[in-house]
Amino acid sequence: MLKAIMKGSLLLISSVIIITDAVNGCHPKCLCHQFSKTVDCRNRGLTEVPTHLPVGTQILLLSNNRIQKISQHAFTDASALKILDLSNNSISGLLPGTFKELQNLQILNLTKNFIGYVDNRTFSFLPRLKELDLSSNNILSLPGTLGNNTGHITLLSLKHNKLQKIDKLLLESLPNLKVVLFKGNIWQCNCQVFGLKLWLESFLYRGGISDGVICSSPENRKGKDLLKIPYELYGICSSTASQVHQANFHHYSEHRGSMKHAHSSEHGGDGSRSHCEPKPKPRPVSLRHALATVIITGVICGIVCLMMLAAAVYGCAYAAMTAKYHRENSSSGKEKGNQSGERTI
Protein backbone atom coordinates (compact mmCIF):
# COMPACT_ATOMS: atom_id res chain seq x y z
CA MET A 1 0.00 0.00 0.00
CA LEU A 2 2.66 2.44 1.16
CA LYS A 3 4.90 1.28 -1.68
CA ALA A 4 2.13 1.89 -4.17
CA ILE A 5 1.62 5.41 -2.82
CA MET A 6 5.35 6.03 -2.97
CA LYS A 7 5.50 4.74 -6.53
CA GLY A 8 2.53 6.88 -7.42
CA SER A 9 4.01 10.01 -5.96
CA LEU A 10 7.36 9.26 -7.57
CA LEU A 11 5.60 8.89 -10.90
CA LEU A 12 3.78 12.11 -10.22
CA ILE A 13 6.98 13.94 -9.32
CA SER A 14 8.84 12.65 -12.35
CA SER A 15 5.97 13.47 -14.66
CA VAL A 16 5.82 16.95 -13.13
CA ILE A 17 9.55 17.29 -13.79
CA ILE A 18 9.09 16.10 -17.37
CA ILE A 19 6.17 18.48 -17.88
CA THR A 20 8.06 21.46 -16.48
CA ASP A 21 11.05 20.46 -18.58
CA ALA A 22 8.86 20.35 -21.64
CA VAL A 23 7.36 23.70 -20.80
CA ASN A 24 10.74 25.15 -20.11
CA GLY A 25 12.16 23.42 -23.14
CA CYS A 26 15.05 21.51 -21.65
CA HIS A 27 16.52 19.25 -24.29
CA PRO A 28 16.38 15.60 -23.16
CA LYS A 29 20.13 15.25 -23.51
CA CYS A 30 20.92 18.33 -21.47
CA LEU A 31 20.85 19.16 -17.80
CA CYS A 32 19.00 22.35 -17.01
CA HIS A 33 19.81 24.09 -13.78
CA GLN A 34 17.09 26.58 -13.19
CA PHE A 35 18.76 28.27 -10.29
CA SER A 36 21.99 29.10 -12.06
CA LYS A 37 20.15 29.53 -15.39
CA THR A 38 22.58 27.04 -16.89
CA VAL A 39 21.98 24.47 -19.59
CA ASP A 40 24.69 21.85 -19.59
CA CYS A 41 24.91 19.76 -22.75
CA ARG A 42 28.58 18.85 -22.63
CA ASN A 43 29.80 15.48 -23.96
CA ARG A 44 26.44 14.41 -25.38
CA GLY A 45 27.36 13.65 -28.96
CA LEU A 46 25.06 16.44 -30.14
CA THR A 47 25.25 17.34 -33.80
CA GLU A 48 23.21 20.53 -33.55
CA VAL A 49 22.50 23.25 -31.08
CA PRO A 50 19.40 22.28 -29.08
CA THR A 51 16.53 24.29 -30.44
CA HIS A 52 14.61 25.26 -27.34
CA LEU A 53 16.16 26.55 -24.19
CA PRO A 54 14.44 27.29 -20.91
CA VAL A 55 13.40 30.91 -20.82
CA GLY A 56 16.08 33.15 -19.36
CA THR A 57 19.00 30.74 -19.85
CA GLN A 58 22.24 32.61 -19.28
CA ILE A 59 24.84 29.91 -19.66
CA LEU A 60 24.84 27.34 -22.44
CA LEU A 61 27.56 24.71 -22.36
CA LEU A 62 27.92 22.76 -25.58
CA SER A 63 31.55 21.75 -25.49
CA ASN A 64 32.83 18.32 -26.54
CA ASN A 65 30.05 17.58 -29.00
CA ARG A 66 30.02 17.09 -32.76
CA ILE A 67 28.20 20.19 -33.90
CA GLN A 68 29.17 21.02 -37.47
CA LYS A 69 26.75 23.73 -38.49
CA ILE A 70 24.80 26.27 -36.56
CA SER A 71 21.51 27.24 -38.07
CA GLN A 72 20.72 30.91 -38.55
CA HIS A 73 17.88 30.50 -36.04
CA ALA A 74 19.67 28.42 -33.44
CA PHE A 75 19.71 31.19 -30.86
CA THR A 76 16.46 32.98 -31.58
CA ASP A 77 15.10 32.42 -28.05
CA ALA A 78 18.45 32.74 -26.29
CA SER A 79 18.66 36.48 -25.98
CA ALA A 80 19.46 36.29 -22.25
CA LEU A 81 22.58 34.22 -22.90
CA LYS A 82 25.76 35.55 -21.30
CA ILE A 83 28.11 32.62 -21.78
CA LEU A 84 28.16 30.36 -24.82
CA ASP A 85 30.69 27.57 -24.88
CA LEU A 86 30.98 25.81 -28.22
CA SER A 87 34.52 24.58 -27.71
CA ASN A 88 35.68 21.24 -29.07
CA ASN A 89 33.06 20.75 -31.75
CA SER A 90 33.34 20.42 -35.53
CA ILE A 91 32.16 23.84 -36.61
CA SER A 92 33.76 24.76 -39.91
CA GLY A 93 31.97 27.98 -40.68
CA LEU A 94 29.77 30.57 -39.10
CA LEU A 95 26.97 32.32 -40.93
CA PRO A 96 27.17 36.10 -40.54
CA GLY A 97 23.85 36.26 -38.67
CA THR A 98 24.37 33.26 -36.37
CA PHE A 99 24.82 35.26 -33.19
CA LYS A 100 22.68 38.23 -34.03
CA GLU A 101 20.13 37.60 -31.26
CA LEU A 102 22.73 37.44 -28.53
CA GLN A 103 22.60 41.02 -27.36
CA ASN A 104 23.76 40.06 -23.86
CA LEU A 105 26.49 37.61 -24.69
CA GLN A 106 29.73 38.29 -22.83
CA ILE A 107 31.82 35.19 -23.39
CA LEU A 108 31.94 33.25 -26.63
CA ASN A 109 34.17 30.23 -26.72
CA LEU A 110 34.85 28.68 -30.11
CA THR A 111 38.18 27.05 -29.40
CA LYS A 112 38.97 23.64 -30.95
CA ASN A 113 36.79 23.81 -34.02
CA PHE A 114 37.55 23.93 -37.75
CA ILE A 115 36.68 27.53 -38.48
CA GLY A 116 38.63 28.72 -41.50
CA TYR A 117 37.03 32.02 -42.29
CA VAL A 118 35.59 34.81 -40.20
CA ASP A 119 33.15 37.24 -41.74
CA ASN A 120 33.29 40.84 -40.59
CA ARG A 121 29.61 40.62 -39.59
CA THR A 122 29.79 37.45 -37.50
CA PHE A 123 30.66 39.18 -34.22
CA SER A 124 29.16 42.48 -35.21
CA PHE A 125 25.91 41.91 -33.35
CA LEU A 126 27.38 41.25 -29.94
CA PRO A 127 27.47 44.63 -28.21
CA ARG A 128 28.41 43.22 -24.79
CA LEU A 129 31.01 40.71 -25.88
CA LYS A 130 34.05 40.71 -23.58
CA GLU A 131 35.88 37.49 -24.32
CA LEU A 132 36.24 35.86 -27.68
CA ASP A 133 38.16 32.63 -27.91
CA LEU A 134 38.94 31.62 -31.47
CA SER A 135 42.01 29.57 -30.62
CA SER A 136 42.80 26.18 -32.18
CA ASN A 137 40.90 26.64 -35.40
CA ASN A 138 42.04 26.88 -39.04
CA ILE A 139 41.72 30.61 -39.45
CA LEU A 140 43.84 31.78 -42.38
CA SER A 141 42.98 35.44 -42.23
CA LEU A 142 40.82 37.84 -40.31
CA PRO A 143 38.75 40.70 -41.68
CA GLY A 144 39.75 44.32 -41.29
CA THR A 145 37.41 44.63 -38.33
CA LEU A 146 35.29 42.32 -36.23
CA GLY A 147 32.39 44.71 -36.65
CA ASN A 148 31.30 47.99 -35.21
CA ASN A 149 30.26 46.69 -31.83
CA THR A 150 33.45 45.29 -30.47
CA GLY A 151 34.36 48.08 -28.07
CA HIS A 152 33.94 45.91 -24.97
CA ILE A 153 36.20 43.07 -25.97
CA THR A 154 38.90 42.63 -23.35
CA LEU A 155 40.21 39.22 -24.33
CA LEU A 156 40.90 37.89 -27.79
CA SER A 157 42.57 34.56 -28.31
CA LEU A 158 43.85 33.67 -31.76
CA LYS A 159 46.30 31.03 -30.66
CA HIS A 160 46.98 28.00 -32.83
CA ASN A 161 45.48 29.09 -36.09
CA LYS A 162 47.06 29.63 -39.50
CA LEU A 163 47.38 33.38 -39.44
CA GLN A 164 50.23 34.94 -41.39
CA LYS A 165 49.31 38.51 -40.63
CA ILE A 166 46.69 40.62 -38.97
CA ASP A 167 45.37 44.01 -39.88
CA LYS A 168 46.44 46.67 -37.44
CA LEU A 169 43.01 48.27 -37.92
CA LEU A 170 41.34 45.24 -36.42
CA LEU A 171 43.41 45.57 -33.27
CA GLU A 172 42.94 49.30 -33.16
CA SER A 173 39.18 48.77 -33.31
CA LEU A 174 39.36 46.99 -29.95
CA PRO A 175 40.09 49.86 -27.57
CA ASN A 176 39.47 47.91 -24.36
CA LEU A 177 41.60 44.93 -25.18
CA LYS A 178 43.62 43.74 -22.18
CA VAL A 179 44.74 40.29 -23.26
CA VAL A 180 45.55 39.16 -26.77
CA LEU A 181 46.99 35.75 -27.57
CA PHE A 182 48.89 35.19 -30.81
CA LYS A 183 51.11 32.13 -30.36
CA GLY A 184 51.04 29.13 -32.60
CA ASN A 185 50.38 30.88 -35.89
CA ILE A 186 52.55 31.11 -38.97
CA TRP A 187 53.38 34.81 -38.72
CA GLN A 188 55.17 36.19 -41.71
CA CYS A 189 57.70 38.69 -40.43
CA ASN A 190 58.26 40.82 -43.50
CA CYS A 191 57.29 44.43 -43.92
CA GLN A 192 53.61 43.44 -43.75
CA VAL A 193 53.97 42.69 -40.07
CA PHE A 194 55.38 46.11 -39.30
CA GLY A 195 51.99 47.51 -38.27
CA LEU A 196 51.48 44.63 -35.86
CA LYS A 197 54.89 45.30 -34.31
CA LEU A 198 54.08 48.95 -33.75
CA TRP A 199 50.67 48.12 -32.33
CA LEU A 200 52.04 45.41 -30.04
CA GLU A 201 54.76 47.67 -28.63
CA SER A 202 52.24 50.34 -27.85
CA PHE A 203 49.79 47.76 -26.42
CA LEU A 204 52.40 46.33 -24.06
CA TYR A 205 53.53 49.83 -23.13
CA ARG A 206 49.94 50.59 -22.08
CA GLY A 207 49.93 47.52 -19.82
CA GLY A 208 48.31 45.01 -22.18
CA ILE A 209 49.12 41.32 -21.90
CA SER A 210 50.20 39.21 -24.82
CA ASP A 211 52.06 35.98 -25.41
CA GLY A 212 53.95 37.65 -28.27
CA VAL A 213 54.42 37.00 -31.94
CA ILE A 214 56.93 34.36 -32.97
CA CYS A 215 57.90 34.55 -36.62
CA SER A 216 57.56 31.56 -38.94
CA SER A 217 58.99 33.11 -42.05
CA PRO A 218 61.12 34.30 -43.77
CA GLU A 219 63.57 31.53 -43.03
CA ASN A 220 66.18 33.77 -41.42
CA ARG A 221 63.65 35.03 -38.87
CA LYS A 222 62.02 31.72 -38.07
CA GLY A 223 61.50 31.31 -34.36
CA LYS A 224 62.39 34.91 -33.62
CA ASP A 225 60.32 37.22 -31.52
CA LEU A 226 58.79 39.96 -33.64
CA LEU A 227 59.51 42.54 -30.96
CA LYS A 228 63.22 41.72 -31.06
CA ILE A 229 63.64 42.31 -34.77
CA PRO A 230 64.90 45.88 -35.10
CA TYR A 231 62.96 48.47 -37.03
CA GLU A 232 65.84 48.99 -39.43
CA LEU A 233 65.18 45.65 -41.09
CA TYR A 234 61.73 46.80 -42.20
CA GLY A 235 63.05 49.92 -43.91
CA ILE A 236 62.91 48.24 -47.30
CA CYS A 237 59.15 48.37 -47.53
CA SER A 238 58.85 51.99 -46.54
CA SER A 239 60.89 53.41 -49.39
CA THR A 240 59.02 53.70 -52.65
CA ALA A 241 61.83 54.95 -54.87
CA SER A 242 63.14 51.96 -56.77
CA GLN A 243 66.60 53.50 -56.82
CA VAL A 244 66.68 53.30 -53.08
CA HIS A 245 65.50 49.72 -53.40
CA GLN A 246 68.38 48.89 -55.69
CA ALA A 247 70.83 50.66 -53.45
CA ASN A 248 69.51 48.76 -50.47
CA PHE A 249 69.28 45.48 -52.28
CA HIS A 250 72.92 44.70 -51.85
CA HIS A 251 72.90 45.72 -48.26
CA TYR A 252 69.89 43.59 -47.42
CA SER A 253 70.80 40.68 -49.62
CA GLU A 254 70.42 38.31 -46.69
CA HIS A 255 66.74 39.26 -46.49
CA ARG A 256 66.06 38.45 -50.07
CA GLY A 257 62.78 36.73 -49.32
CA SER A 258 61.21 39.82 -47.87
CA MET A 259 62.79 41.96 -50.56
CA LYS A 260 61.05 39.96 -53.23
CA HIS A 261 57.83 40.39 -51.39
CA ALA A 262 58.38 44.09 -51.10
CA HIS A 263 58.97 44.30 -54.81
CA SER A 264 55.98 42.23 -55.77
CA SER A 265 53.71 44.18 -53.47
CA GLU A 266 55.07 47.36 -54.92
CA HIS A 267 54.06 46.30 -58.38
CA GLY A 268 50.78 44.98 -57.04
CA GLY A 269 47.78 47.02 -56.04
CA ASP A 270 48.10 50.36 -54.39
CA GLY A 271 46.35 48.96 -51.36
CA SER A 272 49.01 46.42 -50.62
CA ARG A 273 51.69 49.03 -50.97
CA SER A 274 50.14 51.46 -48.56
CA HIS A 275 49.52 48.48 -46.33
CA CYS A 276 53.20 47.85 -46.34
CA GLU A 277 54.31 51.35 -45.64
CA PRO A 278 55.02 52.02 -42.03
CA LYS A 279 53.20 55.19 -41.22
CA PRO A 280 54.85 57.78 -39.04
CA LYS A 281 52.71 56.97 -36.04
CA PRO A 282 53.73 58.00 -32.54
CA ARG A 283 55.91 55.24 -31.25
CA PRO A 284 56.75 54.48 -27.68
CA VAL A 285 60.13 56.04 -26.88
CA SER A 286 62.72 53.59 -27.99
CA LEU A 287 66.04 53.47 -26.27
CA ARG A 288 67.74 52.63 -29.53
CA HIS A 289 66.41 55.74 -31.18
CA ALA A 290 67.36 57.89 -28.24
CA LEU A 291 70.85 56.41 -28.41
CA ALA A 292 71.05 57.05 -32.14
CA THR A 293 70.01 60.66 -31.59
CA VAL A 294 72.65 61.10 -28.91
CA ILE A 295 75.33 59.61 -31.12
CA ILE A 296 74.36 61.74 -34.12
CA THR A 297 74.22 64.87 -31.98
CA GLY A 298 77.60 63.98 -30.50
CA VAL A 299 79.14 63.45 -33.92
CA ILE A 300 77.75 66.75 -35.25
CA CYS A 301 78.93 68.60 -32.14
CA GLY A 302 82.34 66.96 -32.50
CA ILE A 303 82.60 68.05 -36.13
CA VAL A 304 81.56 71.58 -35.27
CA CYS A 305 84.03 71.66 -32.40
CA LEU A 306 86.82 70.37 -34.65
CA MET A 307 85.96 72.99 -37.26
CA MET A 308 86.00 75.70 -34.63
CA LEU A 309 89.31 74.43 -33.32
CA ALA A 310 90.72 74.36 -36.82
CA ALA A 311 89.44 77.88 -37.39
CA ALA A 312 91.00 79.00 -34.13
CA VAL A 313 94.33 77.38 -34.95
CA TYR A 314 94.22 78.79 -38.44
CA GLY A 315 93.32 82.22 -37.04
CA CYS A 316 96.15 82.14 -34.54
CA ALA A 317 98.61 80.92 -37.13
CA TYR A 318 97.44 83.59 -39.54
CA ALA A 319 97.67 86.26 -36.87
CA ALA A 320 101.13 85.11 -35.89
CA MET A 321 102.24 84.99 -39.50
CA THR A 322 100.86 88.42 -40.30
CA ALA A 323 102.45 89.75 -37.15
CA LYS A 324 105.73 88.19 -38.11
CA TYR A 325 105.36 89.42 -41.68
CA HIS A 326 104.61 92.90 -40.42
CA ARG A 327 107.57 92.78 -38.06
CA GLU A 328 109.84 91.56 -40.83
CA ASN A 329 108.35 94.10 -43.16
CA SER A 330 108.86 96.95 -40.82
CA SER A 331 112.39 95.85 -39.93
CA SER A 332 113.27 95.36 -43.59
CA GLY A 333 111.70 98.76 -44.22
CA LYS A 334 113.99 100.19 -41.57
CA GLU A 335 116.92 98.36 -43.11
CA LYS A 336 115.90 99.66 -46.49
CA GLY A 337 115.51 103.07 -45.00
CA ASN A 338 118.89 102.72 -43.41
CA GLN A 339 120.36 101.49 -46.64
CA SER A 340 118.82 104.31 -48.62
CA GLY A 341 119.86 106.65 -45.88
CA GLU A 342 123.38 105.41 -46.15
CA ARG A 343 123.15 105.82 -49.86
CA THR A 344 121.87 109.35 -49.63
CA ILE A 345 124.40 110.21 -47.06
Ligand SMILES: *[C@@H]1O[C@H](CO)[C@@H](O)[C@H](O)[C@H]1NC(C)=O
Ligand atom coordinates in the same frame (compact mmCIF):
# COMPACT_ATOMS: atom_id res chain seq x y z
C1 LIG B 1 36.54 16.73 -27.43
O1 LIG B 1 35.30 16.11 -27.59
C2 LIG B 1 35.36 14.71 -27.80
C3 LIG B 1 33.97 14.22 -27.98
O2 LIG B 1 33.35 14.83 -29.09
C4 LIG B 1 36.03 14.04 -26.61
O3 LIG B 1 36.17 12.67 -26.84
C5 LIG B 1 37.38 14.66 -26.38
O4 LIG B 1 37.96 14.14 -25.20
C6 LIG B 1 37.25 16.16 -26.22
N1 LIG B 1 38.57 16.75 -26.12
C7 LIG B 1 38.91 17.52 -25.09
C8 LIG B 1 40.28 18.06 -25.14
O5 LIG B 1 38.15 17.76 -24.18
Ligand SMILES: *[C@@H]1O[C@H](CO)[C@@H](O)[C@H](O)[C@H]1NC(C)=O
Ligand atom coordinates in the same frame (compact mmCIF):
# COMPACT_ATOMS: atom_id res chain seq x y z
C1 LIG C 1 37.37 28.04 -23.76
O1 LIG C 1 37.25 26.70 -23.42
C2 LIG C 1 38.45 26.03 -23.13
C3 LIG C 1 38.15 24.59 -22.78
O2 LIG C 1 37.37 24.01 -23.75
C4 LIG C 1 39.15 26.72 -21.97
O3 LIG C 1 40.41 26.14 -21.76
C5 LIG C 1 39.34 28.19 -22.31
O4 LIG C 1 39.90 28.86 -21.20
C6 LIG C 1 38.03 28.82 -22.64
N1 LIG C 1 38.25 30.20 -23.08
C7 LIG C 1 37.72 31.25 -22.45
C8 LIG C 1 38.02 32.58 -23.02
O5 LIG C 1 37.02 31.14 -21.46
Ligand SMILES: *[C@@H]1O[C@H](CO)[C@@H](O)[C@H](O)[C@H]1NC(C)=O
Ligand atom coordinates in the same frame (compact mmCIF):
# COMPACT_ATOMS: atom_id res chain seq x y z
C1 LIG D 1 32.99 43.84 -44.49
O1 LIG D 1 33.86 43.49 -45.54
C2 LIG D 1 33.41 43.90 -46.81
C3 LIG D 1 34.42 43.43 -47.84
O2 LIG D 1 34.87 42.16 -47.55
C4 LIG D 1 33.25 45.40 -46.86
O3 LIG D 1 32.74 45.79 -48.11
C5 LIG D 1 32.33 45.86 -45.76
O4 LIG D 1 32.30 47.27 -45.72
C6 LIG D 1 32.80 45.33 -44.43
N1 LIG D 1 31.84 45.68 -43.41
C7 LIG D 1 32.19 46.19 -42.22
C8 LIG D 1 31.08 46.46 -41.27
O5 LIG D 1 33.35 46.38 -41.91
Ligand SMILES: *[C@@H]1O[C@H](CO)[C@@H](O)[C@H](O)[C@H]1NC(C)=O
Ligand atom coordinates in the same frame (compact mmCIF):
# COMPACT_ATOMS: atom_id res chain seq x y z
C1 LIG E 1 27.46 48.70 -38.28
O1 LIG E 1 27.51 49.96 -38.95
C2 LIG E 1 26.75 50.01 -40.15
C3 LIG E 1 26.94 51.36 -40.77
O2 LIG E 1 28.04 52.01 -40.26
C4 LIG E 1 25.29 49.76 -39.83
O3 LIG E 1 24.54 49.75 -41.01
C5 LIG E 1 25.13 48.44 -39.12
O4 LIG E 1 23.81 48.25 -38.71
C6 LIG E 1 26.03 48.36 -37.91
N1 LIG E 1 25.96 47.06 -37.36
C7 LIG E 1 25.61 46.87 -36.11
C8 LIG E 1 25.54 45.45 -35.70
O5 LIG E 1 25.39 47.76 -35.33
